Amino acid sequence: MKKTILSTALALTAGFTTTATWAGPCPDTLRFADTGIEGMEEMVRAFGPFGDALGEAVGSEIEFFPVSDRTAAVNALQFDQVDIILAGPSEYAVMRARQDVQMMVGIERAEYGTAFVVHADSDIHSLDDLRGKEVALKDPGSTTGHIVPSWMLVEAGLDLDRDLNTHLLDGARFEALINRDVDAMGSGVRDVARLKERDPEGAYRVIAESDTMPRDIFVARGGLDEACVAHVNEQIMADAESLMDAILGPGERDKYTEARFVNDLTEAEFDMITEAYDLVGLPLD
Structure with a gap:
């Protein structure tokens, strides 16, 4: 069974490096981060089961990329240090203002305002x-x-x-x-x-x-192959229920209780966040 790479350091310490290759349009390894999670330990605890399940679904190993805060997560995507980030609406507004990114599937949260x-x-x-x-x-x-x-x-x-x-x-x-x-x-x-x-x-x-906020969104770096992005989107939606269960299982992402994956996001729904930044005088870029 394919396993999530918890960290490069752990693999090197154990004297092990993966040599397996997986069939599919994506790279053998996809680097994943979350703007709301700081540090490797927290990433593993919150997203370990999801990383394993997503890797099985898309045919790539999922490598967690630890970040220190939201800004670091945004910068990691900007400098191609990570392939996919799960972001909130505010972070996505910043990402799209700074760089070329690709919109993926989203998560619609209950009572999000x-x-x-x-x-x-x-x-x-x-x-x-x-x-x-x-x-x-x-x-x-x-x-x-x-x-x-x-x-x-x-x-x-x-x-x-x-x-x-x-x-x-x-x-x-x-x-x-x-x-x-x-x-x-x-x-x-x-x-x-x-x-x-x-x-x-x-x-x-x-x-x-407030009114209900825009959905959370998986964001791919601009340089990630479009076929890979489409494949990940398709696999997430095809296995949406079990993947959401994998997110909720560890009990670290309770904000996604009663949430669901969606694939109908548009750029327009995030314009309110861009307008909010402008209105309160905060720079996006």
Whole structure:
């Protein structure tokens, strides 16, 4: 059985290098990364079963490419260090602005949007009420935790530099709101339930919610043979259910619970992210 290459270093340490070749339009090895996963250990834990299943389906070994953050993942694709990246809408908007990339299949997620939440006893009832307030966001480049909430604030008529203070707190955003260190949190819709799980005695209220976001997307580097890209797309859709089970199996990608693979993505659906970057004054390139 073909196995995912966990790292070149591991193979060399074991004194083993693969010499097998696989029939099909793709290279013997396809290098894969995810913009939401940092480091090799995390990649192996989250995507090990998926790498094995995808390799079996397409006829290539899947080699994980570790990244330190979202920017590193985008740069890896730009400099041909990786063949395929699973990216969120925000990362894809950056990728297509910087380089020649190929759109592949996507993942349609349930409850994928941004919500602003406050304590139930707060006097904040709308985004406009956030003037002069402290707002916790997620991490730089997060679609639902940074780009879209920033865009929503600007659309509501707020100046991000003068009218309020936003803080990119990543995982600490929950505690910041629970402890009332901030007045509101702008993050993914699913994070509202996570907030209530962390503070079951607390009471919270959503004051604004975005439309559903564009789908996550598999992105191929521009130089990857189009026949290979088409083959990977075809095989993923042909084996969509078991491949999604492989992603969900390790329990590290719960954001894909109730998600499904789709092959009807268009460039136009990501234009809202490009427009959001422009509106909030963040460079894509």
